[in-house]
Amino acid sequence: xPSRLAVLVSGRGSNLQAIIEHFDxxxxxxxxxxxxVASNRAESPALIRAATASIDIAQFNAADDxxxxxxxxxxxRIDLVVLAGYLKRIQPAVINEYAGRIVNIHPALLPAFGxxxxxxxxxHEAVIASGAKETGVTVHLVDDEYDRGPIxxxxxxxxxxxxxxxxxxxxxLAVEHVVYPRAVEMVAILQQIESKRTD
Numbered sequence: 001x002p003s004r005l006a007v008l009v010s011g012r013g014s015n016l017q018a019i020i021e022h023f024d025x026x027x028x029x030x031x032x033x034x035x036x037v038a039s040n041r042a043e044s045p046a047l048i049r050a051a052t053a054s055i056d057i058a059q060f061n062a063a064d065d066x067x068x069x070x071x072x073x074x075x076x077r078i079d080l081v082v083l084a085g086y087l088k089r090i091q092p093a094v095i096n097e098y099a100g101r102i103v104n105i106h107p108a109l110l111p112a113f114g115x116x117x118x119x120x121x122x123x124h125e126a127v128i129a130s131g132a133k134e135t136g137v138t139v140h141l142v143d144d145e146y147d148r149g150p151i152x153x154x155x156x157x158x159x160x161x162x163x164x165x166x167x168x169x170x171x172x173l174a175v176e177h178v179v180y181p182r183a184v185e186m187v188a189i190l191q192q193i194e195s196k197r198t199d
Contacts (some may be wrong), residue, residue, distance in 0.1 A: 001077040003032040003188040006072070009039045010084040013046025014173065015084040015105065015180055020053050022055070022181030032188040036076045038069070040088050066091030078192060082184055083142065087119060095144055102142035104189055105180045107172045109154055110138040113149030124165040124172070134158050135168065137176050139183040153183040 002023075007016050016037060037050035040062035045113045047057045056076065060068045070093060073081065083104040090102060106114055108123050113135070118126070127135045136156040141149040157172050163179075 002030055003191060004077055005032050005034045005184070005188070006038060006076060006078040007034055007050075007078050007082045007084050009037060009044055009046035009084050010041055010087040010106065011046060011085040011130055012045060013037075013044070013049045013084065015176055017049055019053070019073050019082065019084065019179035019181045019184060020049075022185070029086055031115040031185060031192065032080065036072065036078065038072055040086075046085070052076045062088040064091075066093035069094055070097060078187055080184070084180070085175060089146070090142055092144055095142065097144075101159055101191065103152065103184055104140055104142050104149070105176055105183075106138045106140065106147055106148075107135075107169070107176065109134070109136045110147050110151060111158065114138075116146045119148065121165045121169065127169065128163060128165060135172060137162060137172060139178055152187060153179060155179045163171060
């Protein structure tokens with residue numbers, strides 16, 4: 001039975017779209033399926049993407065102690081939580097219940113250019129300002145520190161002479177769309193193996 005995925009979003013949802021398409025393309029071979037897309041913002045365009053794909057959507061309060069999000073995850077029997085452009089901190093109660101089962105992607109090679117406040121254009125501006133010759137994407141498990149959880153996968157992206165934050169962001173995002181769905185698939189497979197081992 002495929003793992004049940006919840007994708008948390010705040011913005012446009014381009015990584016969400018890549019994940020949906022990846023698992024849909026696997027058809028009967030897929031090891032996971034997006035069954036819920038939830039956002040802290042009712043106006044998030046990602047919710048429209050999800051609804052268009054006939055996936056259940058929900059909005060939740062990200063400022064509470066995590067009980068509202070936990071209620072949603074339990075209601076939909078979620079196996080794995082995937083952060084795709086979700087810009088709020090995950091509450092400790094959720095991290096505790098889903099330890100090792102929350103995945104995030106960061107648009108740089110962690111541990112460099114990570115931490116609180118480092119997201120979106122800020123990351124790419126910092127990379128360019130540092131003079132770094134390469135950047136990339138990092139998929140990691142989420143713990144109670146920003147961008148510090150165990151790394152699942154990384155992919156390097158060169159920084160070209162004359163790059164702006166916008167041009168670099170576009171190249172990094174294209175790589176995210178390839179790497180993230182496959183990393184999520186790998187985590188889902190490893191979870192299923194671990195679950196069978198402990199049953």
